[in-house]
Amino acid sequence: MAEPNYMLNIVGVFGFPVAENPTGVMQNAAFQVLGLNWLYLNFEVEAEHLGNAVLGMRAMNNFRGVNLTIPHKVAVLQYLDEIAPSAQVIGAVNTVRREGDRLIGENTDGKGFMRALGxxxxxxxxxxxxxxxxxxxxxxxxxxxxxxxxxxxxxxxxxxxxxxxxxxxxxxxxxxxxxxxxxxxxxxxxxxxxxxxxxxxxxxxxxxxxxxxxxxxxxxxxxxxxxxxxxxxxxxxxxxxxxxxxxxxxDGLGMLVYQGAIAFKMWTGQEPSVEVMRRALAAEFGG
CATH class of the missing domain: 3.40.50.720 (NAD(P)-binding Rossmann-like Domain)
Known part of the structure; x- marks a missing residue:
């Protein structure tokens, strides 16, 4: 019998405001389908507290990654250990993934578009x-x-x-x-x-x-x-x-789903179902 594991792996979004950010809808649907003990949460972080929020993330080993939205995409750069090449050129990060004790900044905004295109x-x-x-x-x-x-x-x-x-x-x-x-x-x-x-x-x-x-x-x-x-x-x-x-x-829904799918794999190492993610978001939007 497997040992019980009550520890969730946490990912989410840092932003202000974040109450209307629907990313967790598609991410949590994808976690559930794969049976992963992961949870995506919205964290309301004001600009002056971003550094503390990143420190808190570092302190929790099961905090596996985070998305960044307004107003943090540029400000977060100073708190990271490494910035991916395309994110360096763009000058902004919207996704942070964890490798051991290192936090690596990525930008999936354009990558989601490119994947939809292909x-x-x-x-x-x-x-x-x-x-x-x-x-x-x-x-x-x-x-x-x-x-x-x-x-x-x-x-x-x-x-x-x-x-x-x-x-x-x-x-x-x-x-x-x-x-x-x-x-x-x-x-x-x-x-x-x-x-x-x-x-x-x-x-x-x-x-x-x-x-x-x-x-x-x-x-x-x-x-x-x-x-x-x-x-x-x-x-x-x-x-x-x-x-x-x-x-x-x-359409932009597909691009948003692919952005989420790219981040999902960065965090978990597994490929999510983009169909499940799209259906979850479309239902949330009333489509």
Missing amino acids: DDADIDAAGTHAVVLGAGGAARAIAVELALAGARHITIVNRSRERGETLVRLLAEKTPAQAAFVPWQGTYRVPEGTDLLINATSIGLFPNVEDAPDIDYDSITPGMIVCDVIPNPPNTPFLRRAAERGAITL
């Missing part, structure tokens, strides 16, 4: 021309991962010139990809020859579910890969309009 659309980013709408954290992570995967050219379209040009400089200095900034003034027309169009803004996120990026949708061509980072609702007006014009679409 697994769901069977697309290799190498040699592609991509247009990214936005220049915030999600845009930064996706653009870096695209560049590291061999994208030939990346256009950053953003209303803030400073933020857009900063991202383009980062890509030029840290990756082999060519990059250009285009100010988002009025309705943006997607240039001919674009392979990938990505909405990396929050336009269309619940509760503003009828909003869509201000682009010329007739400039979307059949066969173009059009992606939206918005997980709720998954089928955004942006994606619906693109599909009407013959585009292949990828």
